[in-house]
Amino acid sequence: xxxxxxxVESALADRLRVMPAVVxxxxxxxxxxxLAAERVVGHRRYATLDDLDxxxxxxxxxxxxVGSPEPLTxxxxxxxxxxxxxxxxxxxxxxxxxxxxxxxSANLLLMRQVSESLxxxxxxxxxxxxxxxxxxxxxxxxxxxxxxxTPDTQWRDLLLATEEPATDWVPLARQGGYPTPALxxxxxxxxxxxxDGYVRTYLERDLQDLAxxxxxxxxxxxxxxxxxxxxxxxxxxxxxxxxxxxxxxxxRWLNLLETSYLLVRLPAYAVNRTxxxxxxxxxxxxxTGVALHLAGSPAPSGAHLENLxxxxxxxxxxxxxERAEVSYWRTASGEEVDFVVECGDRLLPIEVxxxxxxxxxxxxxxxxxxxxxxxxxRAGLLLHAxxxxxxxxxxxxxxxWWRVL
Numbered sequence: 464x465x466x467x468x469x470x471v472e473s474a475l476a477d478r479l480r481v482m483p484a485v486v487x488x489x490x491x492x493x494x495x496x497x498l499a500a501e502r503v504v505g506h507r508r509y510a511t512l513d514d515l516d517x518x519x520x521x522x523x524x525x526x527x528x529v530g531s532p533e534p535l536t537x538x539x540x541x542x543x544x545x546x547x548x549x550x551x552x553x554x555x556x557x558x559x560x561x562x563x564x565x566x567x568s569a570n571l572l573l574m575r576q577v578s579e580s581l582x583x584x585x586x587x588x589x590x591x592x593x594x595x596x597x598x599x600x601x602x603x604x605x606x607x608x609x610x611x612x613t614p615d616t617q618w619r620d621l622l623l624a625t626e627e628p629a630t631d632w633v634p635l636a637r638q639g640g641y642p643t644p645a646l647x648x649x650x651x652x653x654x655x656x657x658x659d660g661y662v663r664t665y666l667e668r669d670l671q672d673l674a675x676x677x678x679x680x681x682x683x684x685x686x687x688x689x690x691x692x693x694x695x696x697x698x699x700x701x702x703x704x705x706x707x708x709x710x711x712x713x714x715r716w717l718n719l720l721e722t723s724y725l726l727v728r729l730p731a732y733a734v735n736r737t738x739x740x741x742x743x744x745x746x747x748x749x750x751t752g753v754a755l756h757l758a759g760s761p762a763p764s765g766a767h768l769e770n771l772x773x774x775x776x777x778x779x780x781x782x783x784x785e786r787a788e789v790s791y792w793r794t795a796s797g798e799e800v801d802f803v804v805e806c807g808d809r810l811l812p813i814e815v816x817x818x819x820x821x822x823x824x825x826x827x828x829x830x831x832x833x834x835x836x837x838x839x840x841r842a843g844l845l846l847h848a849x850x851x852x853x854x855x856x857x858x859x860x861x862x863x864w865w866r867v868l
């Protein structure tokens with residue numbers, strides 16, 4: 464059994480106690496099968512549709528597979544999505560909580576059929592690549608709940624109360640959060656071999672589950688171009704021009720990458736007060752290791768530290784029962800805040816700097832955001848790569864990234 468607890472475990476257990484079906488999705492190799500087969504408490508049958516014999520039963524006589532009242536974990540559902548109709552019929556006959564735990568590498572076909580077949584019958588969870596604290600064995604994301612639940616003036620004391628060794632973010636960006644390269648491979652060369660196999664599997668197998676695409680070299684070129692634009696505003700026309708593809712094709716393939724949980728399009732914060740806001744999405748990846756491999760980057764940049772913070776925020780957000788939104792803020796005049804976390808009616812603005820010596824100048828954009836949104840905004844957080852934890856201004860706390868993530 465994998466000894467590393469996952470952030471979503473308690474949320475998964477809660478949902479299995481209430482709903483007849485729980486759907487656990489995420490990119491391939493994030494650990495869905497391990498979580499579903501080994502870490503879910505309680506006696507359950509387990510079957511995977513990666514097994515050809517199981518898939519044949521699912522296709523020929525799905526009721527044989529799902530008809531038993533015994534709780535069933537069904538892995539890789541996207542391999543035979545027609546099974547969902549049989550799951551629906553079984554639930555309609557017996558709505559016992561926790562009957563079905565369904566996992567799948569997210570795709571358009573799976574999500575469409577799940578939403579049609581299991582409406583009102585299922586709860587949904589996303590398993591992201593491992594956060595830094597999951598990799599350390601803590602089974603959690605960063606300290607976002609603690610910060611949100613603590614008065615701003617007490618943040619510094621809160622973060623300094625726990626001993627944390629100063630940590631370089633670059634190795635974390637290179638290894639990413641997929642369990643195999645993050646936990647079990649220890650050199651950049653070994654990880655490069657794994658990432659190459661991962662991308663090939665996605666192109667040659669998983670992508671074909673999504674759509675019949677023959678121009679795989681073109682998809683690979685688009686993925687590389689997108690990886691080189693990590694942290695930038697998404698311009699599909701420009702991206703298509705750079706790789707020699709029409710904009711509609713770029714749009715379609717980016718949608719496939721996003722539906723596969725490889726690509727992340729971060730939306731702009733939408734509430735406009737007095738400033739004219741940019742509405743274009745920004746481009747990130749669910750895993751920095753994959754992004755760096757695709758880009759062929761010799762060293763991570765500041766955008767990859769941003770990406771690490773975003774990944775942690777998304778993993779935290781999707782494991783919560785209470786709704787939270789993550790976006791970025793940018794005005795037409797060029798003012799920008801990397802991330803805005805919206806919980807209830809409060810906003811938490813976050814800036815990320817890869818430098819080690821933050822100054823008052825670095826707090827300018829956070830203070831501009833706070834001025835714009837007044838009492839709705841919490842104090843600003845400036846996450847940086849140094850060691851200083853201190854107030855740059857009365858409303859902006861500079862803190863090393865490793866004290867939060």
